[in-house]
Amino acid sequence: MTASTIRAWSFVHTWTSLVCTAFLLMLCVTGLPLIFHDEFEAALNPHEWTPANPDGPRLDLDTILxxxxxxxPGEVPLFMSFDTDRPVVNVTTGPVPDAPGSQMHFERFDATSGDMVPAPADAGGFMDFLLQFHTDMFLGLPGMLFLGAMGVAFLAAIISGLVLYWPFTRKQSFGVVRVQRSARVKWLDYHNLLGVVILAWVMVVGVTGVINTLATPIYDTWRSHALADLIAPYGEREVPNPDAMASLDSAVRRAVEAAPDMQLQFVAFPGGGFSTDFHYAIFLHGNSAVTEHLIAPVLVDxxxxxxxxxxxxxxxxxxxSLSQPLHFGDYGGLPLKILWALLDIATIVVLVSGLYLWIARRRSSRRPLLAAAATRQGA
Structure with a gap:
């Protein structure tokens, strides 16, 4: 590469890194405990809940609703979901069908008795705070899109860093750390080495993170385009009142019968972002490890x-759908989560060392100027 090309890539790497470093550090620090969210919840709730009638029949969904x-009282149903490892039905309600997340209420019900299930320790606590901060910094869609832009800057920093490091590898062996040189040179070698080692992982997490920040526009696009033909016949009719809706239990049975090779995941009620104003959207997912994150909605009037x-x-x-679990390492159980955590820590080291190198470089470049100024004053 020519000197001008190197300067251009160096400019891109420096400023894209500086723009996103603080936010990437926040995402890495908040993302680290979120990787082990399930394990933390299990540790905080050592006493396993048992249903009222373990061997009894389950109530129909209309009764639970x-x-x-x-x-x-006074609220409408928004979502109904189902635990996979225990007979628990989760119902989300809100004041209006399109209520924002801050106005939603989530409650668990025993599917064998209809009684409310005690919330696990830390429900709505520290982990939920971390997840919200990690997702949108409590700014909603603007926060998500801003973090998506920071993710794009991070990807640009990764690519430009690789371009700058590649010629350097031809001058010395891969993985060499010049420990006898100055602290700045030594940390430059650590920064480059760790950056190359975690390159594939940070690209995966960076790309999936950017995709996740687009979740709201993606679902809005799906709803307005893919379901347009279902919405058109209803004209300007209002969202049906919950009291006038057809049997939810029957609707779910019809959905399951329509796709016998899939499993029930959740129900989105009319008027929300995951359905139309006039349909139950009954979401099913695949049975295998590969397809369990791929969902398909069955629409019932x-x-x-x-x-x-x-x-x-x-x-x-x-x-x-595929990017969300991959982002947090949810595909391979605890071993993959541990690997994700180690790579997350390595990314924190790369970010901090990069910031240190920038500060050290600025200081070293200012020393000759300060020395020259001191000489002129002395003269």
Whole structure:
């Protein structure tokens, strides 16, 4: 590379790194405990909850929904989800069908009795705070999009850093750390070495992180385009009142019958961002380790209970569904989570060392200027 090309790449690497470093450090620090969210929750709740009637039949979903609405008078149902490892039905309610997350109420119900299940320790506590801060810094969609822009800057810093480091590898062996040189040179070698070692991982986490920040626009696009033909016949009709809706239990049975090779994941009620104003959107997911993160909605008319269709998610929603668990290392159990944590720590070292190198370089470049100024004053 020519000197001008090197200067251009160095400029890109320096300033994209500086722009995103503080926010990337925040994401790495908050993301580290989030990797082990399930393990922390299990440790904080050593006493396993047991259902009221372990061997008894499960209540129908309409009964559980009625219990949830009795518990939150004046609210409407937004979502219903189902625990995979215990007979628990989770119901999310809010004051209006399109209520923001801050106005939603989440409650757990025993599927065998309809009783409320005690919330686990730290529910709505420190881990939820970290997740919200990590996701959007409590700024909603603008915060998510801003962090997405920081992710793009981070990817640019990674690529430019690799371009700058590549010619250097031809002058000395890979992995050499010049420990006998100055602290700045030594940390430059550590910075370059760790950066190359974690290169593939930071690219994966960076790309999936950027995709995750686009979740709201992605789902809005899916809802307005992929479901447009279902919405059109209803014209300007209002969202049906919960009291006038068709049986939820029957709707879910129809959905499961339409896709017997898939499992029930959650239900989105009419009026929210995951459904239309007139349908239950009953989301199913695959049975295998590969397909369990790929979801497909079955639409059922919320007033008549008629089956409206099984809709395959478009490629951009599938991309989002696969990127979310990959971002936190949820595919391979505890061993992969430990690897994710070690790589996260290595990324923190790379970010901090990069900031140190920039400060040290500025100080060293200022010394000749200060010395010259002192000489002129002495003269």
């Amino acid at each position: 009625d219990r949830a609405l009795e518990n939150r 919320a007033q008549t209970g008629e089956f409206a269709g099984l809709r395959e998610m478009p490629w951009y929603v599938k991309m989002l």
